[in-house]
Structure formats: C-alpha cells, structure tokens
Amino acid sequence: MAQTGRYHHGDLHDTLLQEANTLLSEQGVEGLSLRKLAERAGVSRTAPYHHFRDKNALLCALATQAFSQLDEMINRQLQATGSQESIQNFVREYLRFATENPEQYELMFGRTIWKGGEPTDELKTIAYRSFRHYAERLATLLAGRLPARTDSLRVAQASWATVHGLCRLLIDGIYVNREDIETVSEQSIALIMAALSQPSS
Amino acid sequence: MAQTGRYHHGDLHDTLLQEANTLLSEQGVEGLSLRKLAERAGVSRTAPYHHFRDKNALLCALATQAFSQLDEMINRQLQATGSQESIQNFVREYLRFATENPEQYELMFGRTIWKGGEPTDELKTIAYRSFRHYAERLATLLAGRLPARTDSLRVAQASWATVHGLCRLLIDGIYVNREDIETVSEQSIALIMAALSQPSS
DNA sequence: GGGTTATTTTGACAGTGTCAAGATTGAAAT
C-alpha cells in the first residue's frame, strides 16, 4: 500500500503530513507540536526531524499543500467565460475555501511563516505562482473592459486584498459575524465589480 | 516621579506595559516572553502575575492601548467635512498606522488574541467601539450619497475589510512589496471610492 | 555477508507559561 516502500515506519513523511493536517484542523497552529504529532504517528519525538529539517519546514510543507489546492481552484474558477459571473463565483469559492479551512488559511498567509524570511523556496514559488495565475486570468477576463491608465496588476492586488481582508475578519471573528457571510460577501463582490467596471479618481 | 507611589518596584504595572510594548516592537509577539519581560523590568519571573492574570491578559492590555490610538485616529480623521478627501486621508492614515506599528497591528487583529474567546471584555469593548465609530462616521459622510437599498453597515464592513486586507498583505510581506505601498493604496482608495459613489448589482 | 547509509531512539538542554508556598514590604488599625 505504501507508494515507495520505505524503511522502518513505511511512509513516515506522508503520514506526518496527513496527521499534521488533521491536528492543525483540530487544534490550530498553536496546538500543533512536533511531540504530539510524533506520538500520533507512533514514533519517537525526534523521528520527524529526518523528514523535515525543523518545525518551520513542516509548516511550510502544509502551507504548500494548501496553496496548491488554492491554485487549482483559481485556475478552475477563473476561466475565460463571462467575466461577471466568473469573478463572483471565484469570490464565493475563495470565501468558502477560507472559512472551511480556517487554520490552513491562517497558516498560508499568517505571520507564523511569513515573518523574517522563513518561508521555504518551494512555498514562495507556489504562493507567488497562485497570485500570478490570479492576476493573469483576471487580466484576461477584463481585457478591454478596464478603463485607461489602470494597471491590471494593481487591480489584482487591490481586489485580492479585499477578499483576503474579509476572510481574515471572518476567520478571526472580528467585526464580521459568521451569519453575515452571505450579505457581506455580496457587498464585497459588488464593491469589486463596481471598481472594475467604472473606477473614479 | 512614580504617579501613585507603589510598593516595592514603584510602578510595575505601567513599566511592564511600556517594556512589553518596546519588546513587542523589537521582536514581535513570538519574541515576547514574560520571563524576558520580567528581566528587563528588573523583577523576578513571576512578579508580573500580580499585575496581569496571565500572558493573554497582558497581550490584551497592549492591544487595548493600540485600539484606543486607532479609535482616536478614526474620530480625528473622519470628521464631517468633504467625504471624498476625508475618506482618502483616513485610508492613508490607517495604512500608515499599520505599517509603522506592524507588531501592534498584528496583535490587535491577529489570531493570538481573537482565537477561542480569549479577548478581554475591555478589549472587545474598545475594538467594537472603534468599528462602530468608523461605521457611524462613514454613514454620516455618505448620507444621501449612497444608492438605494445599500446598507451602510455593509459598506463599512466591506471597506474596512479592503483596507485591513491590504494592511495584512503589506505587513506579512505577501504579494505586495513595501515599495508598492503608494500605488497600491491609491488603487485601493480608488476601488473603495468607486464602490461608494456608484455600485453595481 | 560486509559496509554504507538512511532511519529511529534515548538522553539531554534551554526555554516557555504558570502554580504553590514562603518572604518582604507598605499602609491601615489600634
């Protein structure tokens, strides 16, 4: 059953990743300790160190996984057919992704990883690629419909920031209640759409 | 010199708050330990426990301080004179506040405090009051200029989310470079203003 | 089979938050 029949445990690397992910979902980053994780996997405290350089490396691996999901979602959702609905659906999907995997989302964008140049090269690569895909597909969707002298990259940054900020407020439970998700997200979509079709200034 | 001449140390409570704030600025939340703090204040490891119930209480006190600054800024910046410039200036000031005190901002809105109902009543009060002030003043500024069937509370939530998201991306160093602050913030301001003056949907 | 290397373990260390119990000190009460 193990893909590449490994040594003692069989497939500790993947087992650790899986177990870490459920532990993350259950208890959040602050509840994810290497020792607890090792115990769940049935190995000694320091066994994980032969598969991940340190805790940060494991967290980065988790975040990388999540980013690849997000990237896939971006490419699936933002196909070049009808900009209006595409963008609306994307925002809804993005909000769903974040609210259904709050701990993963926190890890992906939180300071735990992105403080002081700790993110892995692999993580940086896929994180930036995800955003680039978003920017590219958004530019394609809005080609010709964007007012003159409007940099599409800036539009991508600003619109991502909007959805991202909403996710953070939702996840952290500040200012926005869980029950308001629908109305607030609709309002945010309206905000973005308005800016995309007719910005002032 | 001590305001209310206290016992042994003189004024440990305030000294701790001050020292904790500089320690926060220097090393971030993850570098703020009670033991380091106690040593800086020249007292024993457990001395702080007679002034703050636990570490969370101290962090909440720090966040409360920062929120009172933010609240004051909101009230100062969003006075009822010319909605356009007022809002633009507010956004600029908000971004300045967040980027100049990144660790404080992180603490104010981060999961460290707002996870699992840990925030102090005092903190919750001032945090919600700040937002209420923003919503009220925004509603006043936009009175009559908002399209029909647009809840001003939703507008407040969506616009705050935009600026908040931008701050997070900036602070955590994801997707938005420090050098792009000017252009991106202008773009975000444009996004908000467009939505406020003529939303679709 | 022997040797090399990958994997896992045990032991240890420094650091953390926090509790319990004792020591010290300031102020109030008599």
Added chain:
DNA sequence: ATTTCAATCTTGACACTGTCAAAATAACCC
C-alpha cells in the same frame, strides 16, 4: 508605635515545547 493585614515580590517546581548529540537499528548496494 506597635500590631495586623493585604499587597507585592521571590524561590522552587512542574509540564510542556523545539532541537541537538550520540547511540541503536534496519534497509539497501555490492
């Protein structure tokens, strides 16, 4: 002024964390 009392501070201890060093084990290559 002396006693009383509560606030303040200290020392000791515990469980938990991440991580290193060195020893033990097991798989692989030749």
